[in-house]
Amino acid sequence: MSELVRRDPRKEWIARNRLHPQHLEVLAELGGGAVANEWMGPNGVMRRNPHAVGFIGPNGIRRIDRSGAQQAAQAPGRSVEAKDARRHVAIDTPAFMIAVVPDMAGGRLSSHDRDLLGLARQLADADPAQPGAVLAIVFGEHKETTFGEAGIDRLMHLEGERFSGYLPELSVATLQGVDREMAPRYWLLPDSNVGGELGRRLAARLGERPAAQVWQVEADAESATGWRCTARGAAGRNDISRTLPRIVLALAECADPVSETRHAAEPIKLSNGLPDVLGRIEDMGEVAVDPASVSLAEAEFILSAGNGVKDWDSYHYAADVLGATKGASRVAVDDGYMPRDRQVGATGTWVSARVYVAVGISGAIQHLQGIQSCDKVVAINLDEGCDMVKRADLAVIGDASAVLAALVKRVEQYRFEQQENRDAA
Amino acid sequence: MPHNAKSTASVGLNVAVLVSIGRHPLTARTRRADQDARAVEMALTLEGASVSLLHAGQQEHEHEEAIRGYLGMGIDTVSLIQQQSQADVVPALANALRTGAPQLVLTGTRAETGEASGVLPYLLAEALGWPIITGLAAVEKVEQGMATVLQALPRGKRRRLRIRLPAIATVDSSAPAARQSAFGPAKRGAFEHLDATSEIDEALAAWQVQPARKRPKRLKIVKSSSARDRFKAAAAKADGGSGQTLSDVTPEQGAEAIFKLLKEEGVLR
Structure with a gap:
């Protein structure tokens, strides 16, 4: 129209x-x-x-x-769609490069990665007359589509068979190749589980002394590089203020993520090709772990039961079939149906599951506090007006045991189909 | 469970553990460092392995007390490499490891005092040319110069790795907790002093170290041109409200919806 x-x-x-x-x-x-x-x-x-x-x-x-x-x-139909007001920035001939190696947890830029890219932009755009370019190096497959919006000018995507799995030696050799070819002014890596390891390996390989646990970077005319950073030291007891080194391992919230500009995210490749590495570490794949042995605080998938559960045997069976870690509300623990160490909430464990299924839990405020950092919450409850349903990303109103039984049946069918496919293949 | 299996195939394995002085997070008293103590614990649970402890640092009465904390775990001697304060201990440790020639070196991920950047194991690995892995959770078996180990990943997951020995492995807090330190063995334990030249770390002098400041909390800034949007964002209730509610559905339909979500999130295995 x-x-x-x-x-x-x-x-x-x-x-x-x-x-x-x-x-x-x-x-x-x-x-x-x-x-x-x-x-x-x-x-x-x-x-x-x-x-x-x-x-x-x-x-x-x-x-x-x-x-x-x-x-x-x-008149209807006049609503103008919100126009993307972000300024488009293209840097064709950068004065220097700033290399960022995002974690890409789950194939997407995490908020930690975005903060780090914000810091990279801050370093690159300090002198408007001579802007630098932010180069992101991504290993393996990803699902991210908003590299440009996150502030990336050049994107080096290393994919294929060779880059699947845990390959620290190959990754470091590749980064070393990037360093030789592009000579970035700074290397920024997240000081997380993955990025922290890679950054330390790279620092040892390049012979640079990195700054770890950096949480603040400020311009400082007196320092040799023009920047000064503040890093946590001595297990978080001290702040070390020093000149910004070439390799920086930064904590989350080290800078604000990019929000006002869009960048080109132009794909580039290594001209020298990939290095050949003799691997001394061989990845043999992940090991299946008994969900019951995982501590509640770090469990990924929790099936939590509350007052609405009447048939406890079927609940335990459902947790086994789904492969979920068991949790409980305070009422279920007080009534003696679940052990105390399984209690979720302010007085029990603060959980950080990616998926939290609350069965028959109405959602007291103490319980909701405990599940604050969960990504997806699923509620199965009889009461449509309860707080847990309001918090949930998906709420199913119905009898808990009936829904659980149907879910178990569905999952068993899925497992059976998978098994058949495997046998046929 | 396979990852809790005791490793019996480590007979004759020579394990060195690098230990440091820890600091209690609350009382600030010197103690055995938590992650290093876990590394010692892991070395002690390897059946038939010979364990040697190595510490590089300056000698003080307080430090000696902390080192005795490791001796109290059931170890007879600790090798102490004497270093001046402000010294870079990497060359001294690399030399000691080169002469000692252990097959496996264990250490904590990060120190509890000083810079605590966690780079030392990597520098040692680079200096010695050995492979390094992080987050060691268990050693499953050692045969023909290869070790099969389990690496701890976040969220309680484990990954199996095969690594060529000699190697360095760091231990973090996902490893089994350290046993208590007993007073008697701690007093009876002996120190073996090794002399080494100290290389002073000059970069330290240029740094300013102060007690940690509290990090500023990030403010939620709403960038919107219209005052109404800004007000709505400021006054909005915290709950998302974007959730989907299925009422008046059969249990099968509800289960199907939940199943779809679980599969999308990839938690079903």
């Missing part, structure tokens, strides 16, 4: 003239088929709907304009 607004001056004039015989029809037409606000009642009396007058103004409040001048604004 065309976005052009076609005005009919005659109809607007009729809409302004309340005494015109066609006034109401025209109003209804301009209002986009809104409910007629006047009609003949059964007793032959004219009835009027006082709510049908007026229009919603630009600030979301209903306005009644008796002059009729604003009638045209009532």
Whole structure:
């Protein structure tokens, strides 16, 4: 449909003239088929709907304009889609490079990665006359689509068979190749489990002394590199303030993520090709772990039971079938159905599961505090108005044991199909 | 469970553990470092392995007390490499490891005092040309110069690795907790002093070290041109409200929806 607004001056004039015989029809037409606000009642009396007058103004409040001048604004389909106001930035000939190796946990840029890219932008854009480019190096497959919005100018994506699994030696050799070829001014890595290890390996390989646990970077004219960083030392007891070295391992929230600009994220490749590495560490794959042995605080998938669970045997069976770690609300623990170390909430364990399934838990505030950092919450409950349903990403209203039984059946069927596929293959 | 199996195939394995002085997070008293103590514990649980402890640092009465904490775990001697304060201990440790020639070196991920950047094991690995792995959870078996080990990943997951010996492995807090230190063995334990030249770490002098400041909390900044959006963001209730609620569905339909979500999130195995 065309976005052009076609005005009919005659109809607007009729809409302004309340005494015109066609006034109401025209109003209804301009209002986009809104409910007629006047009609003949059964007793032959004219009835009027006082709510049908007026229009919603630009600030979301209903306005009644008796002059009729604003009638045209009532028409639907005029809502302009929010335009992307972010400035597009392309850096063709960068003065220098800043290399970032994001973690890409789960194949996407994490918030830690975005903070780090914000820090990289801060370092790259310090001198507007000579902007630097942010180079991101991504290993393995990913699902991310917003590299440009995160502030990346150049993207080096290393994929394929060779880059699947845990390959610290190959990754470091590749980064060393990047260092030789592009000579980035700074290397920024997240000081997390993955990035921290890779960054330390790279620092040892390049013979640079890195700054670990950096949480603040400021411009400082007196220091040799023009930047000064503050890093945590001595297990978080001290702050070490020093000149920013070439390799930086930064903590989360070290800088604000990029929000006002969009960048090119232009793909580039290593011209020298990939190095050949004699691997002394061989990845033999992940090991299946008994979910019951995983501590509640770091479990990934929790099936939690509360007062609404009546059939405890089927609940335990469901947890086994789903492969979930068991949790419980305070009531279930107090009533003696679950051990105390399984209690979730302010007085029990603060959990950080990716998926938290709450069965028959109404959601006391102490319990909701305990599951604050869970990504996806699924609630199975009888009461539609309870707080857990409001918090949940997916809520199923129904009897807990019936839904659990159906879920177990569905998962068993899925397992069976998988087994058949494996046998057929 | 396979990852809790005791390793019996480590007979004759020569394990060196690098230990450091720890500091209690609350009372700030010197103690055995937590992660290093876990590394000692892991070495002691390897059946038939000969364990030697190595510490590089300056000699003080307080430090000696902390080192005795490791001796109390059931070890007879600790080798002490004497170093000046402000010394870079990497060359001294690399030399000691080169002469001692252990097959496996265990240590904590990060020290509890000083810079505590956690780079030392990597520098040692680079200097010695040995492979290094992080987050060792268990040694499953050692045969023909290869060790099969389990690496701890976040969220209680484990990964099996095969690594060529000699190697360095760091231990973090996901490893089994250290046993208690007994007073008698700690007093009876002996120190073996090794002399080495100290290389002073010059970069330290340029740094300013102060007690940690509290990190500023990040503010939620709403960048919107319209005042109404900003007000709505400020006054909005915390709950998401974007959740999907399925009422009046059969248990099968509800289960199907949950199953779909579990599969999308990849938690079903």
